[in-house]
Amino acid sequence: MSESNRQLRLKTRPEGDVRREDFDLVAQPLPELGDGEVLIRVLYLSMDPTQRVWMRDIPQYLPPVAIGEVMRALGIGRVVASRSAHYAEGDLVQGLLGWQDYAQLHEKQLAASGYVKLGAQAQQLPLPTLLGACGMSGMTAYYGLTDIAPVQPGETLVVSAAAGSVGSIAGQIGKIRGARVVGIAGGADKCRYLVEELGFDAAVDYKAGDWKQALKAATPDGVHVNFENVGGEIMRAVLSRMVIGGRVALCGVIAGYNSDERPADDFSVAIYKRLTIRGFLILDYKQAKEAVQALGGWLREGRLKAEETVVDGLENAPLALNRLFDGSHRGKLVLRVDPAS
Ligand code: NAP
DSSP: OOSEEEEEEEOSOOSSSOOGGGEEEEEEEOOOOOTTEEEEEEEEEEOOHHHHHHTSOSOOSSOOOOTTSBOOOEEEEEEEEEOOTTOOTTOEEEEEOOSBSEEEEEHHHHHSTTOEEOOTTGGGSOHHHHHTTTSHHHHHHHHIIIIISOOOTTOEEEESSTTBHHHHHHHHHHHHTTOEEEEEESSHHHHHIIIIITOOSEEEETTSTTHHHHHHHHOTTOEEEEEESSOHHHHHHHHTTEEEEEEEEEOOOGGGTTOSOOOOOOOHHHHHTTOEEEEOOGGGOOOOHHHHHHHHHHHHHTSSOOOEEEEEOGGGHHHHHTHHHHTOOOBEEEEEOSTTO
């Protein structure tokens, strides 16, 4: 076991792209454990668009990360020392571990929602998949299309950021449910991937000049359900294609996360199309067993494809996060913190 713990602590709030200098990389000696405490070696960290929002001092669903605080991040780690009767060396834990080599947590913190001990069945899957298709991203896609805006056979579903972690699973769930699925993504390669490898019916490259026309051509019967990950101009274009009574699972608005400018959105279309637009947060789904079982089953049957882009090295976390915004990854973006994992 390494004798020190490297941590990335927020130093300055980024403006636009995240810079390495926005974080202090500090090495701390590993602490003695107190009664009830557990030391977890961080193996993989989930890179999530919401982390860019956590870096900002604006109203949001969790407190912003404070200056000087270890950057908040979901991850998977292995217990390497324990003074808790509930955790043994070797246990795998998923939860908010942070941008650091080791997380020292009390069993009371681990008992709070947001942390789970991974069982034997989960451990049959690769760890990055447990953060992606069969983890938080997959569950978000699952509940968005099951609970928030269920899609029916024969309906048209449009998914934005469709080649990313949540979007790629949402589109595939749409196909499993018998919908006609159209993905929106940046670039010809990603669009080809959606149709040829993931089985989408059509894909629209929003970086191509004629993309609104292409969206219209790809949705001849209009759009019944929109699984929205991007917001802004893309969402407005999809809403304008929706049928009367269409439903929107408003999952994320990544187009606005990197900028302090608030878009002046015109929602009159939601009125005249009698749309139901429902925002949701996966952290409200405490019992995710149903989703994990369904996603795991589809993966085993080969009906769902999981893809991950893995970046190595804790020190690379700040710059890696920008890949969520420049689109230079496919599927789930994860950071491997422990080179041995
Ligand atoms: P991701 O899709 O793997 O990565 C983000 C993708 O968004 C990029 O690959 C990029 O794809 C696209 N993008 C970035 N900036 C864009 C822009 N300005 N315009 C158009 N596309 C842009 O990330 P993810 O983790 O799956 O998250 C996707 C969305 O789900 C985010 O909005 C996130 O906040 C949301 N989310 C919500 C919940 C919830 O509980 N509600 C949970 C997880 C995630 P291209 O190359 O195609 O541009």
